[in-house]
Amino acid sequence: MDSVLRLTIVVGGSVLLTVASGLLADFxxxxxxLRHPETPLWGLLRRCRAAFQIVMLAGLLRGSHRAIDWPPLRERQALIGHVLLLVLIAAGAWLSIRIVAAVVESSYARYASGSREAAKVRRVRTQVTLIMRVVTVAVGVVAAAVMLVTFPSFRTLGTSLLASAGIIGVVAGVAAQSTLGNLFAGFQIAFGDMVRIGDTVVVDGEWGTVEEITLTFLTVRTWDERRVTMPVSYFTARPFENWSRGGIEMTGTVMVHCDHATPVQLMRAQLREILDTCPTWDGRGWDLSVTDTTPTGITVRAIVTAKDPDDLWTTRCTVREQLVAWLSRQHPYALPRVATAPADRPARSTKSLGGELRSPSR
Structure with missing residues (x-):
């Protein structure tokens, strides 16, 4: 009866203290x-409540499980203590990662709210994402190593493992050459400002937006909602287009094939009217010129500008659609035509082979 009472007191007291400490910390x-609304740090730290309570409960039970003195548990005290220690280490690693994440996210949020340059915000976001992944991996590796050290067999093997660590490191480095290359490429992308989350890129013929960057791969969301995943080493070894680097303003062209009789001057004026009513044109520049001519027609090139790639695409489509509609409605003869009738032959010359004029017969 005394052992059961001790079990109830130890377990129940540990649970009550854990719940009370969690409620107090949350309060x-x-x-x-509420006192510091300028920073989201305290609100983000509230997400650590579950990890904090597991650490508290594991620590309390680890320190008081020997006082239970219950025969079924007395025989397994070493095993129970070891399991509680492993839980404590794992929960401590989880709590550390959540605290670091809260601090980093809070710093990024304050920077993003105070910065007006979208390119710098995307760059910091990319760096913060990769830093958090590195911290998560590092804390996980350290926690796993500490958990392994708690087993006596691994402590005994420690000396022999250190002796062969050099050879194992060389072999692992050769075997994981591509993985390590991607890892270092990830750091180069993050801190070299080559590509950032939210950038508009053209990679291997695919146009899209960078959605995710990790230490080993990068995900591009294309315009048709597909996800293209590539190793980060691709971006350090091959050329690619980054439309968001150095400013997101862009200039685009619209090519229209027309007949030789096209009224280019009127077409130029019509282009200006179309752009004046186009909400995606940023007003920086425009032009219309004849860039090529062929035996069957001419090529007219319209140049338009926009504040970003999405608006540029919309502006180009609007200009192309309305120019063709205007030509079809006002000047249908200016549209390209395919000749299917034989050409008229010129009249016979009246000049003789000797160069004298022959009088027509009456």
Whole structure:
């Protein structure tokens, strides 16, 4: 009866202390969040409540499980203590990652709210994402190593493993050459400002927006909602187009094939009227010129500008559609035609072979 009472007191007391400490921490963080609305740190730290409570419960049970003195548990005290220690290490790693994530996200949010340059915000976002992935991997590796050290067999093998660590490192480096290359390429992309989350890129003929960057791969969301995943080493070894680097303003062209009789001057004036009513044209520049001529027609090129690639695409489509509609409605003869009738032959010359004029017969 005494052992059962001790079991109830130890387990129940640990649970009550854990719940009370979690509620108290959440209350204090909520108060701090209300007092400091300029930073989201305290609100983000509230997400650590579950990890904090697991750490508290594992720590309390780890320190008080020997006082239970219950025969079924007394025989397995070493095993129970070891399991609680492993849970404590894992929960501590989880709590550390959540705290670091809260601090990093809070710093990024404050920077993003105070910066007006979208390119710098995307660059910082890319760096923050990769830093958090590195921290997560590092904390996970350290936690796994500490958990392995708690097993006596691994402590015994430690000396022999250190002796062969050099050879194992060389072999692992050769075997994981491509993985390590992608890893270093990820750091180069993050801190070399080559490509950022949210950039508009053209890679391997695919146009889209960078959606995710990790230490080993990069995901591009194309205009038709497909996801193209590529290793990050691709962006350090091959050329690609980054339409968002150095400013997102762009200039585009619209090619229209017309007949030789096209009124180019009127077409130029019509282009200006179309752009004046186009909400996606940014007003920076425009032009219309004849860039080529063939035996069957001419090529007219319209140049338009927009503030970003999406608006440029819309502007080009609008100009192309309305120019063709205007030509079809006002000047249908200016549209390209395909000649299917034989050409008229010129009249016979009246000059003789000797160069004298022959009088027509009457």
């Amino acid at each position: 204090l963080l909520r108060r701090a969040d």
